[in-house]
Amino acid sequence: MRTTDTATDTASASKDATGTADGADGSAEESRLTREAESQLSTAPGEDKLNVPSMSVLGWARWFWRQLTSMRVALILLFLLSLAAIPGSVIPQSNVDSVKVEEFQQKHDVLAPVYDKLQLFDVYTSVWFSAIYILLFISLAGCIVPRTWQFVGQMRARPPRAPRRLDRMPVYTTWRTDAAPDEVLGSAVKLLRKRRFRVHRDGEAVASEKGYLREAGNLVFHIALIVLLLAFAAGQLWKSEGGKLIIQGDGFSNTLTQYDDFKSGSLFSADDLDSFGFSLDGFHATYDESGPEKGTARTFRADVSYWQGADGKEKKGSIRVNHPLEVGESKVFLNGNGYAPVVSVKDGKGRTAYRGPVAFLPQDGNLTSSGVVKVTDYQNAQGRRDQLGFQGFFVPTFGGSGSGSMFSRSPALQYPVLFLTAYHGDLGLDYGAAQSVYQLDTERMKQFKAEGGKPLAKKILPGESMKLPDGGGSLKFEGVRKWAQFQVVHQIGNGWALGGALTAIAGLAGSLFIQRRRLWVRAVPGPDGTTVVEMAGLGRSESARLPDELGDLALILHAGAPSARAESDPETESDPETESRPEAEGEPVTENGQPAPAAPRPTTEPSPDDGAEASPRGERQ
Amino acid sequence: MNIAAATNENLAEISNYLIYSAMAVYTLAFVAYIAEWVFGSRSKVARTAAALSGRSSEAEANGATGAAPLKVRAGGATSVLERPEVVVRSSAGRRGDLPDGPGAAAGDEQGDLYGRIAVSLTILAFLLHAGGVLTRSLSVQRAPWGNMYEFSTAFSMVAVAGYLGFLVAKKNVRWIGLPLVTTVLLDLGLAVTVLYTESEQLVPALHSYWLWIHVSLAIVCGALFYLGFVATILYLFRDRYETKLLDGGAPGSFATSVLERLPSSASLDKFAYRINAAVFPFWTFTIVAGAIWAGDAWGRYWGWDPKEVWSFITWVAYACYLHARATAGWKGRKAAYLALLAFACFLFNYYGVNIIFNGKHSYAGVG
Ligand code: HEM
Numbered sequence: 005m006r007t008t009d010t011a012t013d014t015a016s017a018s019k020d021a022t023g024t025a026d027g028a029d030g031s032a033e034e035s036r037l038t039r040e041a042e043s044q045l046s047t048a049p050g051e052d053k054l055n056v057p058s059m060s061v062l063g064w065a066r067w068f069w070r071q072l073t074s075m076r077v078a079l080i081l082l083f084l085l086s087l088a089a090i091p092g093s094v095i096p097q098s099n100v101d102s103v104k105v106e107e108f109q110q111k112h113d114v115l116a117p118v119y120d121k122l123q124l125f126d127v128y129t130s131v132w133f134s135a136i137y138i139l140l141f142i143s144l145a146g147c148i149v150p151r152t153w154q155f156v157g158q159m160r161a162r163p164p165r166a167p168r169r170l171d172r173m174p175v176y177t178t179w180r181t182d183a184a185p186d187e188v189l190g191s192a193v194k195l196l197r198k199r200r201f202r203v204h205r206d207g208e209a210v211a212s213e214k215g216y217l218r219e220a221g222n223l224v225f226h227i228a229l230i231v232l233l234l235a236f237a238a239g240q241l242w243k244s245e246g247g248k249l250i251i252q253g254d255g256f257s258n259t260l261t262q263y264d265d266f267k268s269g270s271l272f273s274a275d276d277l278d279s280f281g282f283s284l285d286g287f288h289a290t291y292d293e294s295g296p297e298k299g300t301a302r303t304f305r306a307d308v309s310y311w312q313g314a315d316g317k318e319k320k321g322s323i324r325v326n327h328p329l330e331v332g333e334s335k336v337f338l339n340g341n342g343y344a345p346v347v348s349v350k351d352g353k354g355r356t357a358y359r360g361p362v363a364f365l366p367q368d369g370n371l372t373s374s375g376v377v378k379v380t381d382y383q384n385a386q387g388r389r390d391q392l393g394f395q396g397f398f399v400p401t402f403g404g405s406g407s408g409s410m411f412s413r414s415p416a417l418q419y420p421v422l423f424l425t426a427y428h429g430d431l432g433l434d435y436g437a438a439q440s441v442y443q444l445d446t447e448r449m450k451q452f453k454a455e456g457g458k459p460l461a462k463k464i465l466p467g468e469s470m471k472l473p474d475g476g477g478s479l480k481f482e483g484v485r486k487w488a489q490f491q492v493v494h495q496i497g498n499g500w501a502l503g504g505a506l507t508a509i510a511g512l513a514g515s516l517f518i519q520r521r522r523l524w525v526r527a528v529p530g531p532d533g534t535t536v537v538e539m540a541g542l543g544r545s546e547s548a549r550l551p552d553e554l555g556d557l558a559l560i561l562h563a564g565a566p567s568a569r570a571e572s573d574p575e576t577e578s579d580p581e582t583e584s585r586p587e588a589e590g591e592p593v594t595e596n597g598q599p600a601p602a603a604p605r606p607t608t609e610p611s612p613d614d615g616a617e618a619s620p621r622g623e624r625q
Numbered sequence: 626m627n628i629a630a631a632t633n634e635n636l637a638e639i640s641n642y643l644i645y646s647a648m649a650v651y652t653l654a655f656v657a658y659i660a661e662w663v664f665g666s667r668s669k670v671a672r673t674a675a676a677l678s679g680r681s682s683e684a685e686a687n688g689a690t691g692a693a694p695l696k697v698r699a700g701g702a703t704s705v706l707e708r709p710e711v712v713v714r715s716s717a718g719r720r721g722d723l724p725d726g727p728g729a730a731a732g733d734e735q736g737d738l739y740g741r742i743a744v745s746l747t748i749l750a751f752l753l754h755a756g757g758v759l760t761r762s763l764s765v766q767r768a769p770w771g772n773m774y775e776f777s778t779a780f781s782m783v784a785v786a787g788y789l790g791f792l793v794a795k796k797n798v799r800w801i802g803l804p805l806v807t808t809v810l811l812d813l814g815l816a817v818t819v820l821y822t823e824s825e826q827l828v829p830a831l832h833s834y835w836l837w838i839h840v841s842l843a844i845v846c847g848a849l850f851y852l853g854f855v856a857t858i859l860y861l862f863r864d865r866y867e868t869k870l871l872d873g874g875a876p877g878s879f880a881t882s883v884l885e886r887l888p889s890s891a892s893l894d895k896f897a898y899r900i901n902a903a904v905f906p907f908w909t910f911t912i913v914a915g916a917i918w919a920g921d922a923w924g925r926y927w928g929w930d931p932k933e934v935w936s937f938i939t940w941v942a943y944a945c946y947l948h949a950r951a952t953a954g955w956k957g958r959k960a961a962y963l964a965l966l967a968f969a970c971f972l973f974n975y976y977g978v979n980i981i982f983n984g985k986h987s988y989a990g991v992g
Contacts, residue, residue, distance in 0.1 A: 048951055075952040082948060086941040086970075093934040093982060100929055128929050171712070179709040236927065245924065326833045326922045337924040493924040501926070505913040512906040539709075555711045562709055 046520070046544055047151040047158070047219055049074055072139070073146035081140040088136055092127030095119060099126065141233055148226050155219050163202055166209035166524035166540075173524075173540035175551045177558045180534040183565035185527035188537055191564050192525040195557060201523065209526040218544065221514020228511055232504030235497035242276060244268040244494045250284045251344045251361045251487040257281030258334070258492060278332035278494060282310035282321075287341055287486040291416050300369075301415065306338050306488045323490070333494055340489035342366045342373055345398050345422050349377070351477040352385035357392070361485045364398045365442050370412040373398045376444040377424075377479070378431055385475040391431045392472075393444045394479060396424035396461075410463075422481050424470060425461040426452045452476070520544045523554065525561070534568040537561070636764035637823070643757030644778060648813050650750035651806055657743035658803040661729045664736030666882045723867060725888040728799050743802060744792065751785045754813075758782050770840045773979055777816035779841075781809040783848035791852075798896075800887055804855050835918035842911040846904050847971055853900035854968040857961050860893035864958060894961070898950065901964060905943050912936050931982035935974035942967035 071077050096104035105125050109116040123130035170176060181188065185208060192210045196203045201212035246263035248256050256262055258280050286307040292300045306323045312331050323329045329336040344361035351357040357379050364375030379392035402421040403413030410423050429449035433439060452460040452473055462470040469480040521543040530536040539558050543550045730736030758779055762769035769775045788805050791798040866884040869876050876884070887893065915936065920926035927933060946963040949955035955963075 075948065076954070079945060079948045079952050079955065082941055082945045086938045086945065089934050089938050089941070092929055093931040093978070097929060175711060175713055177709045177711045326835075326918075328921060328924065335924065337922075339924075491924045495925070498920070498926065502913075502917070505909075505916070509906055509909050509913065512909060516902045516906060537709075551711050551713050558709045558711065567709075 047154045047223075049147060049151070069146065072143050073150075078140070078143050078147065081136060081143060084136050085140060088127070088133050091124055092133075095124050095127070097125060097127060099129070137233070141230060144226055144230060148223060148230075152223055155216075155223060158219075159216060162204040163211040163213035163522060165204075165206050165211050166526055170524055170526060170538045170540035173542050175541040175543075175554045176539070177554060178536065178538045179558075179562060180530060180532075180536050180568045181562075181565040182534055182568045185529060185535050188527040188535060188561065188565045189525065192527075192561055195560055196523065196525075199557070208528050209524055211522070211524050213520075213522045215518050215520035215544075217514045218518040218520040219515075221511040221516075221518060223511070225508050225511030225515055228504045228508035230504075232501055232508060235500035235504055238497040239269075239495045239501065241269040241271040242494075242496050244272050244276065246492050247339070247489065248492065249363055249487055249489045251363055252284050252287055252485045253361075255281060255283030256490070263492075276494065278312075278334045279314065280310060280312040280316070280331045280334065282308040282329070282331075282336070284308055284488055285320075287488050289341060289415070289486075291414065304338060304341060306341075306490075308336075310336075333496065335493050337491040337493065338488060339491045340366070342371055342487055342489075343398055343400055343417070343420075344485045344487045345375075345420075346482040346485055347377055347394075347422075348480045348482055349379050349382070349392065349394075349477065350480075351379075351382045352475055353383050353387065354477075355383070357382045357477070361487075363442075363487045367397075368412070369415065370403075371400050371415040372410065372412040375442055378433075378441070378444070380431065380433065382428075382477070384428075384477075390428050391449075393427040393429075393431055393446070393449055394424045395427070395444045395446075396422065398422050398484075400484075417484060420484050421463055421465060423461065423463045424479065425459055426470070426472060426479070428452065428476075519549060521550055521553075523557070535565070537565060633764045633766070636760045640757045640760035640764060641817075643753050643760060644813065644817060647750045647753035647757055648810060648817075650746055650753060651810050651813070654743050654746035654750055655803070655806045655810060657739050657746055658729070658806060660739035661736050661743055662803065662883070662886075664733045664739060665729045665731035665886060667731075667733050667736070723889040723891065725797065725892050726800075726884070726886040728797070729803070729886055731886050740799060740802075743806075744799065747785065747802065747806060748789060751782070751789060754778070754782050754785065768837050768840065770836075770844060772820075772822045774816050774820040774822045776840070776844065776975070777812055777820055779844050780848055781812040781816075783844050784851050785809060787849050787852055797888060797892075800859070801852060801855055804859075805852070808851070833918060833922065835914060835921070839911060839914040839918055842907060842914065846908045846911055847975065849900055849904045850908075850968055850971055853897045853904070854965065856893050856897035856900070857964045857968075859887055860890055860897060861958065861961055863887050863893055864890040864961075866890075894957075897961070897964060901943060901967075902947060905947065908940060908943065912940055931978045932974065935970065935978050939967060939970040939974055942970045 096108050098105045109120075112119075119125060123132070127133055167173065171178070189205060189208070189210050193203050193205050196210065196212045199214070201214040202216075203210060203212040205211075244266070245268070246260075246266040248262065248264055250256055258277050260266060260274050260277070284306060288303070288305045288307070290302045292302060304325055308321050308323060308329065309318045310321055310329065310331060311318045321329050323336060323338045325338055328338075342364060344363040346359075346361045348359040349357045358377070358381070362375055362377050364373035366373050374395075374397050376396075377392075377394040379394075382390050382392045384390050397410050399410050399412035399419075399421050400416060401412050401414040401418040403411050410421065427444065427446055427449035431439075432445045432448055439445060454460045454473065460470075460473065464470050464481045466481050466483055469478045471478045521541055523539065523541045526538045527535050539554055539561070541550050541554045728740070730740045758769050758775075761775060761778070765771065770779050784805060788798060788801055791801075862880075863884050866876050866880055867890050888896070915933070916926040919928065919930075919933070942963065946960055946967050949960040949963050
């Protein structure tokens, strides 16, 4: 009724219950029967003490394995796993946000190398984190295999026979009836079968057991965890993930060289990339037009045409936030969006040196964006070869130029303005490290000067131009296109991971909500010629449902085999305990094997509580 | 469009009034619960001590002890005596035989009256509270848990719903009332001051039916875990008290007066275990649902974002607790400490992670 729900408790409960019978009647047959009844209702491994093993290598190995697969070590490993996960949430992680890691490294020049050594920037792939979960899963596998065999064995075996002293079981009831023992047992078998118990009749008693799903659920749960982990690991090892910014009208085909940035797991190879491609036909965003959150994005949608395979036909599709496009095993996510002003640059000779959209990167929620235009093929008025670089801001809805720089009032395209300054000289494209297309390296460049000697800077609207001094040509703001940022993810094992997770939940539900229990019914002729019926139940945990269930079944059986004669006076009712078990004696034993001092023995003046413990009559009002 | 916006702002305002009214009524309920405890302290029942001293004379413990044989319930008209009675014996030794306390009112008539008043006020406050959450939801035309203010109000609403649900199911849980209402008041106070955010729409990443599934489950799990948490704390106090008595000590009179009226440590422990065990699969599903959603929204189902890390830590901590109970030497107090730790992880995942860390989940809009 009131104990912790554990296997060991139950084991002690049944020891408590049956050990006494052993003491009273030491026959070998009897002790075998009781051991059977208390045979564990769970397959949890027993608790080994930390005994020092024998000195052989094999002994040590066995000891180590025993420890590793024990419940205690599983608990410690689980605890360590949660502790070990903590630093990863506090310290920036390079696989989550590498920019932050760099910032951190720059700020802490003492701490950072130490952290680096300890792999604290890569907690979840670190040696020590991996060690914990690999040990945990070895432990898990080492635990599951024997438990599964044990469980299969239990499924094959008959339900354990009724213990001799049924009244020592946690739940018990008895009555006397005129019906014959055989009749009672027959209907008990039928009833229990109907309730889907596994039933075995053995002479004067019926043994039954139900709720195997608990154990099965627990095993399924732990196995599913292994599946989940393997799927997760495979996903990480073969994963590839790349980002690509596409301007409206442009396309992309899924090869390594086309990505702006690309990350992959350690076992990934370029052949793993799905063969597909798509082009961005249009991009639609809607924004709140009024209210306190004017300008907040409501929806984003990228309309694409995509193809798949060597000669795949083109299909239309759309990608929204939360709704990626699935092509083959890859998924294409919509990650961001912005504007790309279309500009054309004429050089000193009047030749078009550059023409096209240039993606500007958003700096705030209203899509104030910054960007650069690089022109490599340029001649000045004198015909000298040179390079140009324009740098500046773009705003979709001009909101004035506050503290020096422009800002946008809304992300929607209502009043687009481009603000640029211009440089000429060496863009530095030929030197070593690859250069970002969104940044201008002005080290070897000179800024154009306006008439007064001030740096040249101009605010232009669509259709307007910015003239370079000395007939150096011009830049025309022709229009605006949208761009969208996509992330292409290829990850295997997703289905397995999901399946594992859902199976784990189902197993868990079985293991936590289903109660495994045994019920016994015994019917023997009593000395007064009536039949003494006894019913008892033993659960893996002492659940309130077990007494209800036993009571329910007892009522049904009782209806078919009603109490003998009208014993209107309970005081005169003969005590079935002494009748059915004249040898009943002995101390109940508590958990630690001590005789319980408040022994629920029938006393001359039974108190309500003690009576509840010892006597099945329950003399309470 | 504008009319709709105005209605929405009206609704948001009504929601705020309802929440404030709920807080006022919760405060009254709080006072009533206090009165229940105070009046209850007049009655001097020391049934635990009595049970331990071996005197089995407390006929007044009628029905309050778990060791009572359960009468088989049936609708039949035949006499009770003709039916077999089911005897339940506890296996937990002496400790398992300790009776539950009589509850805060301890049989004191006036105390009980105040207890009933407190429960009625809690119901009223809950209705106002639920109304507040509902109108908030209507005003934003979405699930009412898009930011920490909404999450907090929904969280305490569900906790109270859980408590009232247990009461309706005729479970012996009135002892939770006082600590619950206290924390609900704290939670709502925090919500309307620090966490308050104007009713607003969600960023597109939150537009998904997974918002309903994932977040509502997280709220329900958290609220129920909270009830388990309260029971666990009380278990620790009550357990210490019982141990002291068992060792022949004499606990202070205040401790005696309060703890005597609580359920026995075994009952509290069991209550906490049942809740935690029952919620654990749902918490697991909450995380899985979150992972599925993340897979759709961000291109990876698991990315060790701080929120994800702490959900994982919370999950493992509760798994630890469940394991501990099956491991000899860990059940009882040690397992209870693990349960407290696990709930602390849950709380940290909610408040700490939203406020301290800056991950993908930082939509919380803390003002
Ligand atoms: C990934 C790590 C693990 C997790 C998350 C986990 C989780 C759980 C959970 C939630 C339960 C509760 C079910 C219940 O109370 O019936 C449980 C039970 C159990 N686990 Fe694990 N477990 C893990 C690893 C292990 C390992 C390594 C072992 C083997 C030593 C193990 C053995 C058991 C056993 C025997 C039970 C049943 C206990 C009982 O019968 O009450 N588990 N586990």
